[in-house]
């Protein structure tokens with residue numbers, strides 16, 4: 528893998544396409560499967576008996592995906608090199624019976640999913656995406672839907688009617704103030720299920736379940752005077768999904784099993800069948816190894832890399848950051864530290880990170896929180912605890928984390944890909 532300006536820009540453009548094709552975790556999995564099929568991965572399932580056979584395997588389920596490469600000659604004690612990321616991002620999601628007619632407007636009831644920067648969803652042209660369950664020949668079947676036209680809007684209250692905004696700031700009540708409007712009520716206005724059914728190519732009677740959410744319809748872009756920034760939704764954490772899949776696609780390991788795990792539900796605590804706390808991953812690893820003694824040895828020699836974006840120092844709020852550990856955009860992958868184990872990095876895995884960065888030829892940065900501020904966390908501690916596996920937490924720097932539209936550096940995703948390729952090898 529080469530490291531030059533063209534590779535950085537080309538990879539960033541690929542990331543923009545990945546993000547725009549993936550408005551929901553279910554779409555992120557579908558887009559990932561497309562990438563992996565093009566790289567000769569073959570779909571299998573949790574019940575298969577061929578998990579440990581040499582070759583390229585992938586299992587996709589709902590909003591989660593696990594892909595791995597078993598080299599020729601692998602044994603039950605062959606160690607794993609795993610990169611984990613998450614497919615979900617904070618957003619607004621439809622309630623089960625969302626449609627309401629309020630003061631002449633067609634309005635949708637929404638729940639807040641994860642730690643949303645609520646203000647960032649106001650006055651934006653929003654689409655609708657996710658999946659529905661339909662009656663199929665074999666029972667319940669999943670259909671992905673994307674309405675990319677800007678059919679939804681959450682209009683902000685005018686400043687003249689919100690006089691306290693300049694003194695107390697914008698206060699949004701999650702129940703009252705976030706419901707998007709999608710039309711004016713009238714005898715011929717269609718309800719939301721007609722719009723969804725038409726996008727899915729089914730009849731409204733066939734819809735028997737739904738996981739639907741809002742997304743920004745403005746395409747992702749490279750911005751800034753030299754196109755040095757990526758402006759896009761869901762950079763946390765589709766950036767890491769895309770980087771890890773790119774790295775895995777190029778894997779040619781001979782002594783280790785390279786794997787990427789993309790989990791859902793990180794933004795709400797990871798406890799679900801497709802979240803990082805799932806028992807499916809330990810079971811699958813054990814199935815790949817085959818026998819118990821070999822598997823225990825494999826786990827003790829393995830490494831888990833938790834890849835999730837990191838906070839760049841905000842130039843307007845430098846006081847919110849640890850003063851001796853400023854993080855810049857386009858200055859390379861960030862290694863995250865936290866003595867209280869909100870991040871998993873320790874001396875030994877920091878060493879592995881530094882050696883991998885030297886081999887990849889990328890510069891790196893070290894993140895630690897201010898001691899007087901709470902620290903975020905991600906899937907690293909959950910997965911390393913359940914597997915008993917050494918781990919480290921890495922990520923690309925970004926601003927505006929959990930905004931409807933986030934900002935990262937154009938060069939960082941490719942440098943992260945080069946680093947992950949080394950950590951996977």
Ligand SMILES: [Zn+2]
Nearest residue numbers: 763764835836
């Ligand atoms: Zn994240």
